[in-house]
Amino acid sequence: MSILRATAAGLSDLLASGEVSAREVAQAHLDQIDAVDGSVRAFLHVDGERALAAADAVDARRAAGEDLGPLAGIPLAMKDIFTMTGAPTTCGSRILEGWIPPYNSTITERLLDAGVVVLGKTNMDEFAMGSSTENSGYFTTHNPWDTTKIPGGSGGGSAAALAAFEAPLAIGTDTGGSIRQPASVTGTVGVKPTYGATSRYGVVAMASSLDTPGPCARTVLDAALLHSVIAGWDPRDSTSINAPVPDVVGAARSGDVAGMRIGVVREFGGEGYQPGVEQRFAEALAVLEGLGAEIVEVSCPNFEYALPAYYLIMPSEVSSNLARFDAMRYGLRVGDDGVNGVEEVMNLTRGAGFGAEAKRRIIIGTYALSSGYYDAYYGSAQKVRTLISRDFDAAFAQVDVLVSPTTPTTAFTIGERVDDPLAMYKADLCTIPSNLAGNCAASIPCGLSPDDGLPVGFQVMAPPLADDRLYRVGAALERELATRWGGGLLDQLATSPAGAYLKVGDGR
Structure with missing residues (x-):
């Protein structure tokens, strides 16, 4: 199998045996970026020289007999919301164009300490606001399955890089579905860990009570290996949980669902759900039942209010967090001509630097927090959030995990929903409740929709700090479906006429 089509776990074995070098692995992926990213447009910034230097350092450590972790020498695509010294961090926004942060995020540090080779920074909806990566201040990323389709958002760049075989691993953040929804529509794996289980230090804030960094990969085991590296308590993040990281790698290797109650x-199905999505979801349920799981129906009646509650809480936190981008300390500055006062420079800069969606959410959030409206809007939304958490508690008292389609539809056409924000927001209908409650959730590929031949995602939700359950269920489903398909879902893309431009053959 080619370097590009190998899993991160497979590459780890090849590196440990000396069959390939970290430099060879990094160069193969840099060559793939050069070859296909003109069509996919997953990356905002690629630093080949730095990546190869990092790979050479891993090779030198291995040659010296140093005991290295399983991800040493494995390339990774990093969502451009994580700070990294010497690399631009724009959050997909013009207001931060050219900003080079003076410090690393905790997750960046953990990746570098593990010997992970960061290839570059991936495109995203501006400040993680969007479900399609069309809200990037730079360009739109395309879905490798069909470049006329969206790759999801806000982390569409990371998911597209995986699906285009530009990187075996990626990192993202999930505020309302920004890891899981792109994973669903690109046929990849995306995990939102328990809120507080992964550090937010050095992750540019969108909505602080919701933002959750997490792993993105092509297989469940690869996601687990990455999860185990980035998770864990961080004293620099006041919301970080000081608790042991569940054995997610062991769970991914096990994949035993016998006796689990699913x-x-x-509330997640019916009107508005694409028939092909529901068909593949039902088939995945049958697979799990055949593996010994018990399938039961559970009602979470307040989930129907999650979308409106989220779109009051999230913009309110956006309004607060984005106030720091004021042209005074860093980033873009417009109108500083010695004539305009400070307030006018701020107005001109924010007007020029923020895109339409960022402005929309700032305005909504500012209104929701304003005097006389706070209790009616933001306060009421927080009460709904409590009801949703109680629904989860009641459900998890009956079952081990909850499941649903990750998204109601497959990837939609670029431009199709740009002028209809509500239709765009509905892409996160199934993912938002887990962000509001803070529990963990994941999206696993469960096939191609018979409607349009595009990927469908299967969402698994588990209680807080029970992240290992996501990997048990995900691995069981992945293993059984791969047996039926004759390989992973992305193997079908790599060998199909639709994916011919990706150039991922079997030879090295």
């Missing part, structure tokens, strides 16, 4: 969320 709850199907009654």
Whole structure:
């Protein structure tokens, strides 16, 4: 198998045996970026020289007999919301164009300490606001399955890089589905860990009570290996949980669901759900039942209010967090001609630097927090958030995990929903409740929709700090489906006429 089509776990074995070098692995992926990213447009910034230097350092350590971890020498695509010294961090926004942070995020540090080779920074919806990566201040990323389709958002760049075989691993953040929804529509694996289980230090804030960094990969085991590296307590993050990281790698290697009770969320289905999505979801349920799981229906009645509650809480936190981009300390500065006062420079800069969606959410959030409206809007939304958490508690008292489609539809056409924000927001209908409650959730590929031949995602939700359950269920489903398909879902893309431009053959 080619370097490009190998999993991160497979590459780790090849590196440990000396069959390939970290430099060879890094160069193969840099060559793939050069070859296909003109069509996919997953990356905002690629630093080949730095990546190769990092790979050479891993090779030198291995040659010296140093005991290295499983991800040493494995390339990774980093969402451009994580700070990294010597590399631009723009959050997909013009207001931060050219900003080079003076410090690393905790997750960046953990990746570098593990010997991970960071290839570059991936495109995203501006400040993680969007479900399609069309809100980037730079360009739109395309879905490798069909470049006329969106790759999801806000982390569409990371998911597209995986699906285009530009990197075996990626990192993202999930505020309302920004890891899981792109994973669903690109046929990749995306995990939102328990809130507080992964550090937010050095992750540019969008909505602080919701933002959750997490792993993105092509297989469940690869995601687990990455999860185990980035998770864990961080004293620099006040919301970080000081608790042991669940054995997610062991769970991914096990994949045993016999005796598990799996709850199907009654409220996630029916009108508005694409028939092909529901068909593949039902088939995945049958697979799990055949593996010994018990399938039961569970009602979470307040989930229907999650979308409106989220779109009051999230913009309110956006309004607060984005106030720091004021042209006074860093980033873009417009109108500083010696004539305009400070307030006018701020107005001109924010007007020029923020895109339409960022402005929309700032305005909504500012209104929701304003005097006389706070209790009616933001306060009421927080009460709904509590009800949603109680629904999860009641459900998890009955079952081990909850499941649903990750998204109601497959990838939609670029431009199709740009002028309809509500239709765009509905892409996160199934993912938002887990962000509001803070529990963990993941999206696993469960096939191609018979409607359009595009990937469908299967969402698994588990209680807080029970992240290992996501990997048990995900690995069981992945293993059984791969047996039926004759390989992973992305193997079908790599060998199909639609994916011919990706150039991922079997030879090295």
